[in-house]
Amino acid sequence: MLDVKNVKKRFGGIVAVDDVSIKIEKGEIVGLIGPNGAGKSTLINLVSGFYYPNEGRVVFGGEDITWKKPFYRAKKGIARTFQNPRLVGNMTALMNVLYAIICKNGGENLTLHEASAEAIYYLDLFGLLKRRDVLAKDLPIYEMRLLELSRALALKPKLLLIDEAMAGLNPAEAENVSKLITRIREEFDLTIIWVEHVLRILMRSVERVVAMHYGKIIADGTPQEVSRDQKVIEAYIGEEI
Ligand SMILES: Nc1ncnc2c1ncn2[C@@H]1O[C@H](COP(=O)(O)OP(=O)(O)O)[C@@H](O)[C@H]1O
Ligand SMILES: [Mg+2]
Numbered sequence: 001m002l003d004v005k006n007v008k009k010r011f012g013g014i015v016a017v018d019d020v021s022i023k024i025e026k027g028e029i030v031g032l033i034g035p036n037g038a039g040k041s042t043l044i045n046l047v048s049g050f051y052y053p054n055e056g057r058v059v060f061g062g063e064d065i066t067w068k069k070p071f072y073r074a075k076k077g078i079a080r081t082f083q084n085p086r087l088v089g090n091m092t093a094l095m096n097v098l099y100a101i102i103c104k105n106g107g108e109n110l111t112l113h114e115a116s117a118e119a120i121y122y123l124d125l126f127g128l129l130k131r132r133d134v135l136a137k138d139l140p141i142y143e144m145r146l147l148e149l150s151r152a153l154a155l156k157p158k159l160l161l162i163d164e165a166m167a168g169l170n171p172a173e174a175e176n177v178s179k180l181i182t183r184i185r186e187e188f189d190l191t192i193i194w195v196e197h198v199l200r201i202l203m204r205s206v207e208r209v210v211a212m213h214y215g216k217i218i219a220d221g222t223p224q225e226v227s228r229d230q231k232v233i234e235a236y237i238g239e240e241i
Contacts, residue, residue, distance in 0.1 A: 004056070004057075005058075007057070007058065008020075014119065016216035029207055030207075030209070031209040032044075038210055038214065039216075061158070063108040077240055078153060079157035085141070092132060094132040097209065098115055125153070160190050161192075166202075
């Protein structure tokens with residue numbers, strides 16, 4: 001489904017993603033881990049179109065999308081959440097989801113009534129129905145993260161990119177988010193790349209883990225294999241796991 005080929009992304013002197021190749025098959029749920037600054041978010045940005053690579057290619061469903069804009073990729077079935085939630089703060093929870101649905105459909109084949117019903121459905125899925133009229137900026141971080149997931153899912157993606165869904169949450173909230181991700185994966189037949197800095201919950205929620213360090217992939221395997229990998233253990237020395 002996704003074929004990232006030798007991508008490189010530089011920021012001035014820093015090589016944030018350094019010759020990374022990774023293939024993701026349809027239906028996989030892949031955890032992407034690595035210490036702070038490893039290049040995880042940059043890789044997500046290269047796949048979602050927020051950055052373009054200096055070298056390499058991004059192929060999705062057989063199509064070269066390396067130079068396509070995020071909007072185009074969203075239409076093709078790539079949706080994402082952000083490490084720091086990017087909601088429209090002065091719009092309600094409902095409007096944030098509705099706006100995404102309307103943008104994706106470009107006002108075609110969907111009445112406002114139908115779009116609203118869809119938005120409500122996706123809010124409800126994440127337990128946000130009673131919060132529909134609250135401005136996004138007034139939501140606690142937990143509900144912001146749920147709203148981002150709800151908005152991403154409302155785009156009916158094939159590939160969902162999650163950049164730190166559990167950061168800033170308490171253990172019970174993080175547990176609930178991971179349950180919801182597992183549930184939507186099955187219910188909506190999703191392929192998921194899930195970046196997480198805290199590994200405890202991630203490791204038991206995914207089937208494959210890819211570890212990055214200094215912009216390169218240092219391990220790729222089952223959670224058990226990767227958590228025992230010497231290079232991974234060394235990369236995390238001095239970090240809280
Ligand atoms: N927009 C940017 N401008 C300059 N440097 C950046 C930018 N985005 C990321 N970087 C740098 O690239 C490296 C990788 O960052 P990032 O992908 O955010 O890592 P991670 O998500 O794994 O913590 C870091 O050294 C970071 O400072
Ligand atoms: Mg990051």
